[in-house]
Amino acid sequence: MSKPISVTIPHQLGRAEARRRVDEGFGDLSRHLGGAAGALDKRWEGDRLNFSLTSMGQSISGHVAVAEAVVTVEVLLPGFLAMIAGKVRGTLQKEGQLLLTRK
Numbered sequence: 001m002s003k004p005i006s007v008t009i010p011h012q013l014g015r016a017e018a019r020r021r022v023d024e025g026f027g028d029l030s031r032h033l034g035g036a037a038g039a040l041d042k043r044w045e046g047d048r049l050n051f052s053l054t055s056m057g058q059s060i061s062g063h064v065a066v067a068e069a070v071v072t073v074e075v076l077l078p079g080f081l082a083m084i085a086g087k088v089r090g091t092l093q094k095e096g097q098l099l100l101t102r103k
Contacts, residue, residue, distance in 0.1 A: 006073070071100060
């Protein structure tokens with residue numbers, strides 16, 4: 001059974017800078033989902049980044065929606081990986097916040 005998880009990360013960067021950081025840092029975030037560099041497929045549609053990757057033989061998909069003051073990450077974890085949804089949610093929250101912290 002698949003399990004959807006959602007993480008909302010507030011920021012003070014504005015939409016354009018948040019989108020730039022998400023685009024540059026998404027490879028690192030996807031590794032926390034178990035993605036390998038060659039297995040990640042991502043495409044922007046406006047301010048929404050749709051992605052899919054394969055981890056441990058399972059397909060993971062989702063999107064990142066970038067808004068002026070918040071970024072929302074939604075991920076659909078398949079069967080086996082759904083058992084670790086809490087850990088994945090916490091990791092995405094932590095790493096996403098680091099990515100969007102003003103430097």
